[in-house]
Amino acid sequence: MEEKRKFSIGEISKLTGVTVRTLQYYDNIQLVPLQKSETSRRRYYTESDLTRLQQVLFYKSLGLKIKDITKLLEETTTAGQLRHVLEKQRDIFYYKLHDIKSNIAMIEASLAGIEKNDSLPLGNLVQLIISLNKDTVYQYKDVSFDKKSEDTFIEHYQNQEAVLEVYWDWKALILEAVAHILNDVQPESEQGQDFAKRWIEMVVSISDGSKELLDVYKDSYKNRDQWPQEDRQLIDFTNTFIDKTVDHYLSAGKPDEWRNKND
Incomplete structure (x- = not known):
């Protein structure tokens, strides 16, 4: 032997x-x-x-x-028990990822408040960042979407990580827009136009070239009275600034990636 x-x-x-x-x-x-x-x-x-x-x-x-x-490691552990533990741990990591992305978004907003002004972020911006609810994204589960919109979201976003990625890309730019408004950045300025370019790139990215998905997002904007209060207030505060920066960007003959990829 x-x-x-x-x-x-x-x-x-x-x-x-x-x-x-x-x-x-x-x-x-x-x-x-x-x-x-x-x-x-x-x-x-x-x-x-x-x-x-x-x-x-x-x-x-x-x-x-x-x-x-x-x-x-106990001999009595079943596949079902293992699945439960691993799923629980996955959810913990998703939340950690969510927390990291929210912190990055807040840092980006603070940097936007400092950029080219060489000054500390304004008190209003600091107060906003302090009061943000990082878990606002989870409140969307209570928002009612029509069946077509729900099916479209399910088709394009297979897991929680993908949803968080899209949400915080969007939220980071919204917070940056807030910083620009508070710092009196003009839509046609270099900062404003740089923002417009990245906003369009973000829209193209999250729609992934799908006109159907882009239409769902547009419908969601029209019906944002259903959104969580924090996000609704942020978009109402920034919407005019965002529209003006994008309109100026497109009217200046810059590449219209938004429309080209979604025609």
């Missing part, structure tokens, strides 16, 4: 990059226990222990807590 290969804690530390102290901790809590030799005081890992350690490192890389990893 072929003898099972044995690995010392030092060998596994070098092989996996996990510190000896961490491996000792996993042993102490019986997460990945070391085997004990019957004939000597030597302690070691077997190949099956390495498989268990690889599972632990995988779950740990997903951000799971030790207690959750322990449950997953």
